[in-house]
Amino acid sequence: MRAVRLSVTTAIATAAALAAVTGCTEKGSSAGGDRVVNVTATDDKCEVSKKEFPAGHVELAIENKGSKVTEVYILFPDDRIVTERENIGPGTKQTVTAEVKAGDYTIACKPGMKGDGIRQTVKATGKGTVAKRDPRLDKAVAAYREYVQEQADETLPPAETFTKAVKDGDLEAAKKAYAPSRIGWERTEPVAESFGDDIDPKVDLREDGLKGDQKWTGWHRLEKALWQDKKIGAEEKALADQLITDLKEWQNRVGKAEITPTSMANGAKELLDEVATGKVTGEEERYSHTDLVDFKANVEGAQKAYDLLKPVAKENEPALVTELDKQFAALDTLLDKYRADGAKTDQYDFISYDKVGEGDRKELSDGVNALAEPLSKLAAAVVTK
C-alpha cells in the first residue's frame, strides 16, 4: 500500500513541477534521484547520503535508527530555519521537502530534540540563485506584502482613536472604537504570528492564554476593563500606550516578513481556523461580543490572499477555485444576515454575538467548515516544486 501511495504522490509532484515550469527535470522515482538526500539519524550520528545537490527542490528522506525521538533541520548559514521536521520517532521514516537557493546549508539532527544537534554542512549547487518561480506568484507575494503593510498602516489611526478614548477615561467612546481598531490586525494576523512570541502575545492575547507569570497586555485586557470591570484606571491608560508601541513595532516589521505563496495560502486557511476556534464560539471577544467584526475581517484577509493566488490556482485546480469562489460568496452572504439594522455592507457594524442563538452559530460554523476545508487545499494548488 505504501509503495502505491508513494508513486501516486510522486506522479503528482512531477506533474506540479512541469506545470510550474521550474526547469527541473525530476525523475519519476522518489528514491535515489539527485534531489533526494538520505539522512540517517542515530543517537550520535547524522549521516547524509550526499553533501552536494542542485539548488531548487530538495527532499530529505530521513530515517531515525537511534533510540531517541529526533528532529531534523535544514538551516541557513546564520542558523535561520529553512525547514524542519520534529518528533521523528525511533525506527520511523519521514520526508521533508524544501526549496533552496544555491549556497551553503547545514543539516542538523537533534536526538532527544535538544541542543544544537549533530551537524553536516551541505551545498546546493547551481548557477541560478533559486529555482525560478512562476512570475505570477512572485507578483502575488509582492501584492500581498503591500496589502499587509497597508493594513498595518491603516490600523494605527483607529487604534490611536481607541487608545485616546481610553486615556481620556471615556468609557463609551473607547467601547465604540474598540472593534474597528482591530480590523487590519485581524485581516493579516497570521503574518504577525509568524514573528513568533514578539508581537501577537503582547497585543492580542486572551486571559486564558497567559503563560506563568506573564503580564496581560493588549486589546483583550482593555476589553475586559471596558466591558466587564467598566472602569478605566491608571494601569489601563498605561496599557493603551503600550498597545500603540507594540502596534508600531508590528507596522515596522510586517513588511519584512517572510512570505511565500504557500504561506499566503496556509495563512488564509489559518484565518478561517481563527474563526472556527475563536469567533464562532464567542471566545475571542467574550466581554465585548464584537466577534462578528473579527469574523468578517478574518474572512476578508483570507479572501485577499486567495484572490491574489487565484490565477495560478485556477490553472492547476480549476474545480477547487470554483468551489472556493462559491464558498467565499456563501459565507459573505451569511454574514450579511448579522449586520446591525441599517448598516451598509461596507461598514463593520454587526449585531452583538451574544444575541446570536445556538442554531445560528451552528449555521455560521457550518459555513466556516465549508470554506476552510477546500481552502486547506489551496497551498497544494500553488506549490512550486
Added chain:
Amino acid sequence: MTDTSQSPSRRALIGWGGAGLALGAVAAGSAVAMTRDGDSAPAGAATGAAIAFHGDHQAGIATPVQDRLHFAAFDVKTDDRAEFIQMLKDWTAAARRMTAGQAVGEGAFGGLAEAPPDDTGEALGLKPSRLTLTIGFGPSLFEKYGEAFGIADARPEALVELPKFAGDNLDKNRSGGDLCIQACADDPQVAVHAIRNLARIGFGKVVIKWSQLGFGKTSSTTPDEQTPRNLMGFKDGTRNIAGTETDRLKKFVWVDGKEGPEWMAGGSYLVARRIRMHIETWDRTSLQEQEDIIGRDKGEGAPVGKAKERDEPFLKAMLPDAHVRLAHPASNDGATILRRGYSFTDGTDGLGRLDAGLFFLAYQKDPRTGFVRIQRNLAIDSLNEYIQHVGSALFAVPPGVRDKDDWWGSTLFSKEA
C-alpha cells in the same frame, strides 16, 4: 504526526468508556469473544477481519453486530444534484477503502508537505475491525430536495413521519436528518475515524446534524454467541433475527421490488431512537420488580416460568404490562424487527445522573408494520417509568453497493433528473 504507530493514549481513552462503564458483564463478555487471537489489546480492539463492502444488501444490517458504534445524521447543504451525487460517489470510494482497512485517498502521510493529508491518520496501524458503513436517506431529504435532486416522486410510502408515541420527549437537535451513516466496528477509533473522514469529505455539501457514540452492542445477529446485556443489566435481543435466517430476513427486513419503489429493492428501513434510561431509579428497583417489568429473569434471561434463556416465552405467565410480553411478535400481529442497538453513556447530566441508555437501531421491511406497530403497543409498558425516548429518526436504507463501479444511492439517483 506521520508516525505510523498506533495512538494508545487516545484509543485507551475511548476504550475506557466501554471497559469502565459497561457494568462489567458486557465488557467482559465482549473481551472473551473478541480477543480470540490471544491479543492483549483492549476489548475488541485487535480482532481484525474485514466485512465485505459490496453485496446485494448493505453491510451493517444482517452482518454480525460489532462492539462499537458511531452514528451520524447529516443535513444537506447543496441543492446541486450533480454535486450531491459526486459526494455520494466520493463517500462510497472512501467507505470502500476504510472498510478494507485502508486509508482514505492518498493516505495520511507521504504526500505534499504543504497540504493536509487526505486521511486523518488515527486508524493507521489498526485492523479493519469489521468496520461496516451503512447509509440511509431521511424523509426530509425528499421534502427539502425532492425537486432539486429530481427524486420528489421517489419517496417511498413507507418512509413516513414517525407518529408521536406516548412518553416521547424528543429533542429536535437529536432527531431527524436528511442522511445518516451508521459506522460499526470492533474498535471505537476505527468507527470514529470513518465518520470523521466522511464528514470531512462532505464539508460544503452536508453538515453533521447530530451524532451518537455507542459502546457495547445490546443485540446480536449471531445467536451462537452469548446474548449481550443492555445497561439495565438484562440480556437483550435473545430472539433477534439472526444473520443466517434468510427466510426471516426476507420476510421482515429486506424490501422487495414489489412492495416499495424499485430503487429500494434489497434495502430496508432504519428506525433510530435515543432512549434515555433513568439509571439511578432503576438500580434501586427490587430484583423482583425488575424481572416482572422485563418478563425475564436477570441471571439466565429465561422467560417467566421457564428455565432457559431460549425457551419459548409463555406470554400469559407474564404481567400484562411486561416489556417482553408487549413487544413480542405474538402481541403485535407477528411484527418482527431486526435490532442492532448500542448502549451509550454521554457522561453525566447537570444533576449528576448518568446520561445513559440505549441507542436503539432497528431494521425492518416497513416501519408502519414494524417499529410503529410495536411501539404503539408499548404505550402501557411498565418499563416506561424507567426510560424516555429523547431522539428519533427514520431512514430509507438503499440496497448494497454491487461492485467497484457502483455507489451509495445509485438506484435512487441514476435516473436522469
